[in-house]
Amino acid sequence: MGIEQNKAVVRTYFEVSNDWQFDKALNLLSDDFLLMGMGKVPAVAQRWNKEAISKVWASFANTFKFYVITIQEMTAEDDRVSVQAEADAELTDGRKYTNNYHFLFRLEGGKIRRIYEYRCSHVVISFLHPARREILNIQTEDGLSVEP
Numbered sequence: 814m815g816i817e818q819n820k821a822v823v824r825t826y827f828e829v830s831n832d833w834q835f836d837k838a839l840n841l842l843s844d845d846f847l848l849m850g851m852g853k854v855p856a857v858a859q860r861w862n863k864e865a866i867s868k869v870w871a872s873f874a875n876t877f878k879f880y881v882i883t884i885q886e887m888t889a890e891d892d893r894v895s896v897q898a899e900a901d902a903e904l905t906d907g908r909k910y911t912n913n914y915h916f917l918f919r920l921e922g923g924k925i926r927r928i929y930e931y932r933c934s935h936v937v938i939s940f941l942h943p944a945r946r947e948i949l950n951i952q953t954e955d956g957l958s959v960e961p
Contacts, residue, residue: 835870843924878903894918
């Protein structure tokens with residue numbers, strides 16, 4: 814697949830994910846797919862294979878009223894597609910969630926094989942329940958606990 818075809822696959826991935834058409838999103842993933850949350854904080858540095866990400870997506874209706882990722886910039890080279898994006902969401906409890914993301918996609922044979930996901934870990938942690946933060950002993954870089 815060429816660069817433009819790879820970019821089209823990534824655009825489609827975001828389009829169907831934003832519409833919660835997760836069955837279509839799963840069809841874009843290779844059998845050995847892996848999404849890797851990049852970072853050193855346990856709540857952020859997680860790994861999901863195809864089966865695990867399908868379970869995460871299945872839980873969205875219980876967690877979010879909506880969750881949309883908007884592509885701001887996209888560039889590609891060889892088998893890689895890089896995306897700067899912003900998430901906008903509302904949780905079922907009414908809280909608003911926004912975060913900035915960088916995704917690095919690796920594709921093979923028209924399928925997404927890897928997603929390396931970078932996001933602001935402070936924002937993610939601030940949305941965790943305080944007890945979960947305590948269990949994980951999550952602190953900011955300056956050593957202070959993150960407050961919701």
